[in-house]
Amino acid sequence: xxxxxxxxxxxxxxxxxxxxxxxxxxxxxxxxxxxxxxxxxxxxxxxxxxxxxxxxxxxxxxxxxxxxxxxxxxxxxxxxxxxxxxxxxxxxxxxxxxxxxxxxxxxxxxxxxxxxxxxxxxxxxxxxxxxxxxxxxxxxxxxxxxxxxxxxxxxxxxxxxxxxxxxxxxxxxxxxxxxxxxxxxxxxxxxxxxxxxxxxxxxxxxxxxxxxxxxxxxxxxxxxxxxxxxxxxxxxxxxxxxxxxxxxxxxxxxxxxxxxxxxx
Numbered sequence: 001x002x003x004x005x006x007x008x009x010x011x012x013x014x015x016x017x018x019x020x021x022x023x024x025x026x027x028x029x030x031x032x033x034x035x036x037x038x039x040x041x042x043x044x045x046x047x048x049x050x051x052x053x054x055x056x057x058x059x060x061x062x063x064x065x066x067x068x069x070x071x072x073x074x075x076x077x078x079x080x081x082x083x084x085x086x087x088x089x090x091x092x093x094x095x096x097x098x099x100x101x102x103x104x105x106x107x108x109x110x111x112x113x114x115x116x117x118x119x120x121x122x123x124x125x126x127x128x129x130x131x132x133x134x135x136x137x138x139x140x141x142x143x144x145x146x147x148x149x150x151x152x153x154x155x156x157x158x159x160x161x162x163x164x165x166x167x168x169x170x171x172x173x174x175x176x177x178x179x180x181x182x183x184x185x186x187x188x189x190x191x192x193x194x195x196x197x198x199x200x201x202x203x204x205x206x207x208x209x210x211x212x213x214x215x216x217x218x219x220x221x222x223x224x225x226x227x228x229x230x231x232x233x234x235x236x237x238x239x240x241x242x243x244x245x246x247x248x249x250x251x252x253x254x255x256x257x258x259x260x261x262x263x264x
Contacts, residue, residue, distance in 0.1 A: 007077035018057040043237040045070040061088040078106035086114045184249040198235040
């Protein structure tokens with residue numbers, strides 16, 4: 001439609017300027033954003049500390065993928081076309097991408113072979129074959145269940161399997177919730193480690209600023225002050241991330257506690 005603004009993630013990463021630093025690559029694309037906004041966005045995609053000053057040419061394939069996805073998320077397009085977005089990404093990067101996409105208000109059209117990622121993100125699955133396209137409402141697991149049910153109706157209606165018992169369904173749901181809780185706890189632990197590291201660096205900068213030799217070096221003072229501002233911004237972003245994860249964990253644990261225990 002006329003109001004649709006589409007953004008496209010190209011897994012070849014051809015749109016990145018390899019001569020720029022990470023921070024400049026993002027800031028030049030979105031000059032209206034403040035440094036704090038961009039540092040928080042970069043931190044959410046795991047670019048922290050001196051990582052934001054690395055040349056794009058020195059980034060790994062996974063880091064370039066994160067940078068491309070970050071720029072796409074900042075675009076404010078209401079339709080995102082993602083071509084294999086989890087290629088090259090490690091577990092932490094995939095989790096960061098999932099969190100970013102979970103807060104996206106527009107429409108996502110994703111092509112991916114990552115079944116776990118699809119299961120986490122999809123609300124509709126499109127199945128294409130020679131006969132055309134079929135649409136399944138729900139996650140990847142919902143698609144698999146419905147696809148099998150339809151195949152059984154056509155191929156062997158007399159042998160159609162019985163639906164899963166409530167006990168089996170409850171067990172599966174609890175296992176999924178346990179996995180989600182473990183994932184959140186792992187991310188909280190890593191974020192707490194990043195907070196500790198940032199606090200140590202801030203303390204070290206303060207100590208250097210308090211040194212008598214530093215007081216007579218104006219250039220060094222300005223350099224350290226810039227580093228301190230950057231680290232304080234990073235710490236603020238990390239604390240916001242920690243609070244968000246803690247809230248998600250509380251909700252996950254509350255949902256887990258409400259589910260009835262399976263009988264022996």
